[in-house]
Amino acid sequence: MSVSPAPAAPSPVASAPFTYRVPRIRTEGLPMLPIVILVTLAVLAVLADVIAPHNPEIGSLSQRFRPPAWIAGGSTEHLLGTDHIGRDVLSRLIFGARVSMIVGFTAVIIAGVLGSTLGILSGYLGGWVDQVIMRVTDTWLALPGLTFAIFLAAIVGPSEWNIVIILGAVYWTRYARVIRSEVLSLKERDFVRLAIVAGCSKWTIMRRHLLPNVLNTAIVLATLMLGVVIVTEAALSFLGVGVPPPKPAWGLMLADGKKGLMAGYWWLTVFPGLCIVLMVLAANLLGDWLRVKLDPQLRQL
Amino acid sequence: MRRFVLRRLAYAALSLFLLSVTIFFFVRVTGDPTVLLVEPGASKSDLEALRHDLGLDRSLAVQYGAFMRDILRGDFGRSFYYRTPVLELYVSRLPNSILLAAAAMAFSLLIGIPSGILAAVRVGGFWDSAGKLFALLGLSMPSFWVGLLLILFFSVYLGWLPSSGSGTAWHVLMPAFALGWYFAAAHMRLTRSSMLEVLGSEYVKLARLKGLPEMRVIAKHAFKNALIPVLTLAGINLVLMVNVAVVVETVFAWPGIGRLLYEGIAFRDFPVVQATVLLAGSMIVVVNLVVDVLYAVIDPRIRYER
Numbered sequence: 001m002s003v004s005p006a007p008a009a010p011s012p013v014a015s016a017p018f019t020y021r022v023p024r025i026r027t028e029g030l031p032m033l034p035i036v037i038l039v040t041l042a043v044l045a046v047l048a049d050v051i052a053p054h055n056p057e058i059g060s061l062s063q064r065f066r067p068p069a070w071i072a073g074g075s076t077e078h079l080l081g082t083d084h085i086g087r088d089v090l091s092r093l094i095f096g097a098r099v100s101m102i103v104g105f106t107a108v109i110i111a112g113v114l115g116s117t118l119g120i121l122s123g124y125l126g127g128w129v130d131q132v133i134m135r136v137t138d139t140w141l142a143l144p145g146l147t148f149a150i151f152l153a154a155i156v157g158p159s160e161w162n163i164v165i166i167l168g169a170v171y172w173t174r175y176a177r178v179i180r181s182e183v184l185s186l187k188e189r190d191f192v193r194l195a196i197v198a199g200c201s202k203w204t205i206m207r208r209h210l211l212p213n214v215l216n217t218a219i220v221l222a223t224l225m226l227g228v229v230i231v232t233e234a235a236l237s238f239l240g241v242g243v244p245p246p247k248p249a250w251g252l253m254l255a256d257g258k259k260g261l262m263a264g265y266w267w268l269t270v271f272p273g274l275c276i277v278l279m280v281l282a283a284n285l286l287g288d289w290l291r292v293k294l295d296p297q298l299r300q301l
Numbered sequence: 302m303r304r305f306v307l308r309r310l311a312y313a314a315l316s317l318f319l320l321s322v323t324i325f326f327f328v329r330v331t332g333d334p335t336v337l338l339v340e341p342g343a344s345k346s347d348l349e350a351l352r353h354d355l356g357l358d359r360s361l362a363v364q365y366g367a368f369m370r371d372i373l374r375g376d377f378g379r380s381f382y383y384r385t386p387v388l389e390l391y392v393s394r395l396p397n398s399i400l401l402a403a404a405a406m407a408f409s410l411l412i413g414i415p416s417g418i419l420a421a422v423r424v425g426g427f428w429d430s431a432g433k434l435f436a437l438l439g440l441s442m443p444s445f446w447v448g449l450l451l452i453l454f455f456s457v458y459l460g461w462l463p464s465s466g467s468g469t470a471w472h473v474l475m476p477a478f479a480l481g482w483y484f485a486a487a488h489m490r491l492t493r494s495s496m497l498e499v500l501g502s503e504y505v506k507l508a509r510l511k512g513l514p515e516m517r518v519i520a521k522h523a524f525k526n527a528l529i530p531v532l533t534l535a536g537i538n539l540v541l542m543v544n545v546a547v548v549v550e551t552v553f554a555w556p557g558i559g560r561l562l563y564e565g566i567a568f569r570d571f572p573v574v575q576a577t578v579l580l581a582g583s584m585i586v587v588v589n590l591v592v593d594v595l596y597a598v599i600d601p602r603i604r605y606e607r
Contacts (some may be wrong), residue, residue, distance in 0.1 A: 155328065
């Protein structure tokens, strides 16, 4: 990128010409693949109503099991074919991006806020608070994430928001563990000691001095967790305890696709799975990159 | 050593206790458990009767005591769907799950260990990059989608393998591969980093200085030592595989405990769900305890920490 020419003579007059220098975004070294994938999915999610060619929840039975456009029997009307009740696969995939984005991001944020808070409390306060939080964390970590989520979903019943809360409740433990160990070493550092000497309350130290320092770790973890959360959501929906039908969720589409699997309707299985893989792959790649950039301590994780 | 084992035992016991409390808590506090515990379509008077039977008017502590007493006796309630004790069902399905997990473990080690060694020996080279790509794909592709693709290719397109059920060795292949896929990537990563660590150590340098052929250095001196952490992880993962195969078992209609859990959800058979989850957690707590103690036996430094 060329440097924009500097103004010839800086005008001393108040009415200097309005100059705006486009901020230079450093693109070198950025992981372009995951960013392109995530941005594309985000745009699809936001503009689904405009982009999707058909209503994702309504199909016509006369159009059922149409193959993708480039295969004999397919038409450009339904680019990626139709499912068992004639709904447009492409439109469902586009709206599915919205479901995955909303569920994935909110669940990761809920888990992150809960886990980081408990991790900081546990690490800084120590004593019985630490014991209680860590014993609960250990126990919850003993339950496989998916199994625990299925159990909770079976109790509270399927809905999009229940899934978000369940995923948050299941996955906060991973943050709590890592953040706590980070705080344990941070609290021995001089800036925390100085804050104590300066008379800061415990609350202020945790909020103003510890939280900003563990934020990087929390962000890296959140990115890496995004993939896990999206796969879990897809699995729950696939099993029928996730996002309830007829909502277009990718896991749900795979469950529908299984009905046409033996008949060879491959597009119902291949495309939703590809979407899940792309999003999870992007999250993992971005997480790996952020880990190296933001948090050298986590590099070996 | 005895103090260490005792403390670990105490932790494990506490974990099991908290596990049961967690499950009890979620069942009782997130609404009226009678709705979950009674068969769908039960009448109002049935509900009332059950509420009295369960003693829901008593204090939570008393209720928890009763809940635990039943479980310790091995009474996990009766399945609504199969009309048999849940524990019986569980035990009858367990061998299938163990078989599947063992086959999946074999797959994951057969793929993971050689590719991990190759990546470590050729670090920075083509095989290392290929291994990285494989690990990334392994961690990003959901196992059930892998399973569906396998069915599509080997059952529908080629017609070579049965798409579901169990009975013959052919039935095990696809579910085992789908389940082992994710773990293969994890085992590959660990083998690679463990090999790299060992290859940089003094005794490997010495073996090379002695003039041993490179193959021998890698196979005998490095690999044997690098294998220890991998096998530990494999041990833990084996138990995990028995318990996380829900989706894969559902895809292939494999009659294991994962499928049992799925049926529990599908038929709203709550006692089955509760027992499966409780037993899964308990199994993992126990295996963690065993691993911790074994490690302390091998490495005295661990015994004295803290």
